[in-house]
Amino acid sequence: MQLLNVILIIFLIMCAIAVEKTKDLLSAIVIFAAYSLVMAVLWLLLKAPDIAMTEAAIGAGVTTILFVAVISKTRRMEK
Template identity: 85%
Template sequence: MELLNVILVVFLIVCAIAVERTKDLLGAVIIFAAYSLTMAVLWLMLKAPDIALTEAAIGAGATTILFVAVISRTRRMEK
């Protein structure tokens, strides 16, 4: 179980760096959604199901939908 926690935390760090470095805004939103889902799994493993559910619903669900809606109305690539 400890190894899984370390792998998930390393994945979170990689996702955070990838979101910051990508120029494709839609790609950044997808990476951010993966970050949020991974964070929800970590909250669940820490025995905090209420926070995990909130993270999954708001972080990966609503925020991703709002970001995609905004990107659809603007340019996809950053200058």
């Protein structure tokens, strides 16, 4: 179980760096959604199912939909 936590935390760090480095905003949103889903799994492993459900619904669900809606009204690539 400890190894799984370490692997998930390393994946979170890689996602955070990838979101910061990418210039394509849609790709950044997809990576951010993956980050939120992995955070939800970590909350579940920490025995906090209420926070895990909230993170999955708001972090990966609603926020991703709002970001995609905003990008559809603007440019996809950052300058």
